[in-house]
Amino acid sequence: MKSLVVDDELVSRSKLKKIMEAFGPCDAVENGEEAVAAFINALDRGEPYTVILMDLMMPVMDGHEALRRIRDIEQERRIVPGEETRVIVVSCLEDQKNVCQAFFKGLASVYVTKPVNREVVDTALRSLTLE
Template identity: 30%
Template sequence: MSDHILIIEDDEHIARVIQLELEYEGFKTSVVHSGREGLALLKKEPVQLVILDVMIPELNGMEVLRRIRSMNEETIVIMLTARNSVYDKVSGLDLGANDYMTKPFEIEELLARIRTHLRFHPRKRDEPDDSISIRHLMIRSDAREVYVNGSIVDLTPREYDLLMYLAENKNRALERGQIVNQVWGYDYFGDTNVVDVYIRYLRKKLQPTDEEPFIQTVRGVGYMIKD
């Protein structure tokens, strides 16, 4: 089950950008634009992480944070603010925020912090391992991380999606058309040769030795991962 992230942000453009990036990463999201709306949703639905802007209408972010912490201590809260004062940061952390980011920020850094907090949260450590291991490769689907011989490998979102589809269907020969439909989507109108291009990218990143190819070509069909 995907982690549920609540975005409490009155700037609709910023909220939408964050939402789209999170959903692309596979998270379930909810967006509200005021403090009262955020608290109302938190009382109705389980939420693992809250992205909370300080300057929001009705109830400001500090008050929302105080009320979140009065309800539970488990929900991860990352504060966002346009201010850059030490006082605001200290106040947020003293009230129980797990992290703090100052606007403007890079979305990649926000995503990295979210993944880190979710990965090492006590709730996560009690959950069953959701990883896939094939030969020298391990995929942690909960964190969208890939390891080769124990070292993390940097993959683009598309490379990861392609690898995950192949891994979930290991020992099965997959046609290029199948792969395109599942990884690029049914509305993709490009050439299926795009699969060959991304397979080359993956092989370069995942094949540390000259042993039998990790991703094998099935002549006249497509590709498969053979375990």
Template identity: 35%
Template sequence: MRFLIVDDDESIHVYLKNMLAPYAECDSAMTGQEAVDMFRKAREEGEPYEAVFMDILMPGMDGHEVAEKLRSEEIAEGGGAFKLVMITSLADSKNVSKAFFDTFATCYIVKPFDKSMILDELYANMVI
């Protein structure tokens, strides 16, 4: 399995990579554009990401915009659906609804989070 972690906070990358290493190869993107480029390249190489962990609050393209681009590319290519795991400090109904209804998020995890919270959510939603 391959996961892509998209967050502008390097500590989140380190934390998630260490936690998810037993389950998947994890790549990191610090910006939305970097995530789009990595997602595209992985699909072109025939090794798409099974899950994308996406922060919402990022400079430039926010996580919703990035997720919309990734979903559009996936639909245009006719590929299988990746699991979208939103990881964010935003818990308001507008962002939660946008994540689930506009970009078909698989789950929505609010920061700060801990290992058991993440693993429970990922198991419950068949991400791992």
């Protein structure tokens, strides 16, 4: 499983990257703009991400916008339904508006709140349909 961690906080990003490296190769970036670029580069190399862990509140481009752009790119490239990259939204925001926006507008796969540890990530990954 190839993954991408997107978080502007260095400590959080480093911790999530270390957790995800136990499952396979993992890249890490610090904002949504870099996430979209990494996503495109991975597709162009024929090595798409299986899972993206995305923070919502980031400078430059937030997680909501990055997720919308990633889903648009998947549609443009005609990624077969069910083969899209799974996105785990990782956020300190628990309010209903952000949860609904992540799921219904951004098509997030799972939403977890910080702080995140190995057990939380394991549970989130088990809830995904991965091949």
